[in-house]
Amino acid sequence: MNINNTFKDMLKEKGYKLTTQRRAVLDVLQNHIGDHLTTEEIYQYVKLQCPEIGLATVYRTVQLLEELKIIDRLTFDDGCNRYELGTFGEDHHHHHLICDFCGQIFEVEEDLMDAIEIQVEKKYKFQVTNHKVKFYGICHQCHAKKHPTS
Numbered sequence: 001m002n003i004n005n006t007f008k009d010m011l012k013e014k015g016y017k018l019t020t021q022r023r024a025v026l027d028v029l030q031n032h033i034g035d036h037l038t039t040e041e042i043y044q045y046v047k048l049q050c051p052e053i054g055l056a057t058v059y060r061t062v063q064l065l066e067e068l069k070i071i072d073r074l075t076f077d078d079g080c081n082r083y084e085l086g087t088f089g090e091d092h093h094h095h096h097l098i099c100d101f102c103g104q105i106f107e108v109e110e111d112l113m114d115a116i117e118i119q120v121e122k123k124y125k126f127q128v129t130n131h132k133v134k135f136y137g138i139c140h141q142c143h144a145k146k147h148p149t150s
């Protein structure tokens with residue numbers, strides 16, 4: 001799949017063009033999958049590719065791409081908005097593990113929530129269509145620092 005064509009189609013469908021700035025922002029997010037960049041961080045990377053771009057343009061571009069659901073906004077407890085590529089029409093989003101000590105964010109590939117959804121539907125007569133999950137705790141690196149094996 002040529003991902004730039006996919007973005008182009010998604011934008012075109014909503015009446016927008018894949019401009020250089022939009023492509024640059026999308027390229028950065030695509031090259032940093034799993035990094036959950038803030039707008040400022042996106043700007044730092046985009047600048048390497050388009051030195052003439054301003055922070056305000058990057059803000060506007062990120063906002064537009066979010067509105068169009070091409071990228072997703074994530075908020076963790078550091079108060080920053082962070083972004084990653086969207087789910088391309090699939091409702092389900094991967095889950096996140098957040099380390100309370102170092103603040104690193106890890107992604108969970110497996111969806112482990114099916115059993116819980118079934119229980120919720122049964123018990124509360126609530127038909128679940130989606131969920132977002134964040135787990136908080138101690139990552140393996142911080143755990144190793146706190147509990148050295150030697």
Ligand SMILES: [Zn+2]
Nearest residue numbers: 034084096107
């Ligand atoms: Zn993620």
Ligand SMILES: [Zn+2]
Nearest residue numbers: 099102139142
């Ligand atoms: Zn950690």
Ligand SMILES: [Zn+2]
Nearest residue numbers: 093111112113
């Ligand atoms: Zn899930």
